Amino acid sequence: MCSHTNIVCPNHEGGFDCTPFCNLCEGEQEFCPSCELVTYEDWSNTYKPINNHITEEGNSFETYGDEVNFVCSQDNYNVWTEMDGDNGVYLVNGYHMVNRINYYVTEVPWQEGDDICITICEYVTCSCYNEETEEGDPDCDKCYGDGSYTDWKD
Ligand SMILES: [Zn+2]
Numbered sequence: 001m002c003s004h005t006n007i008v009c010p011n012h013e014g015g016f017d018c019t020p021f022c023n024l025c026e027g028e029q030e031f032c033p034s035c036e037l038v039t040y041e042d043w044s045n046t047y048k049p050i051n052n053h054i055t056e057e058g059n060s061f062e063t064y065g066d067e068v069n070f071v072c073s074q075d076n077y078n079v080w081t082e083m084d085g086d087n088g089v090y091l092v093n094g095y096h097m098v099n100r101i102n103y104y105v106t107e108v109p110w111q112e113g114d115d116i117c118i119t120i121c122e123y124v125t126c127s128c129y130n131e132e133t134e135e136g137d138p139d140c141d142k143c144y145g146d147g148s149y150t151d152w153k154d
Pocket residue numbers: 009010011012018019022023024025026027028029030
């Protein structure tokens with residue numbers, strides 16, 4: 001057991017018990033969002049991102065203008081940052097400036113001590129990548145010659 005605060009499994013909501021086949025809690029009825037690998041969908045079901053009432057499009061908030069002002073007016077425990085990392089795009093709890101792409105505000109807060117990181121996509125080096133030429137195979141149908149591609153998690 002870790003020292004993080006566990007949360008009730010979103011798949012468990014509605015009064016039925018999770019089974020050992022539940023991909024989040026494995027039948028425990030609760031799980032640790034910092035230690036378990038959580039997908040964007042699990043995150044969305046658990047924390048419930050609010051809609052962007054400024055643009056009325058989707059639930060992400062821009063890093064400038066009225067949208068970031070709104071994000072900053074919220075409790076930090078309800079704020080999440082989507083950021084560009086070396087190997088992909090990640091969604092982490094709290095307000096961060098570095099490499100930020102978007103913000104989210106959720107109805108359900110994260111907890112003190114949480115260290116949650118959701119992988120949105122990963123940049124993968126393609127199997128066709130040639131280290132000498134630093135290029136991929138132009139006929140490759142995965143990377144189309146770039147030598148790397150984006151692996152979207154959903
Ligand atoms: Zn479950």
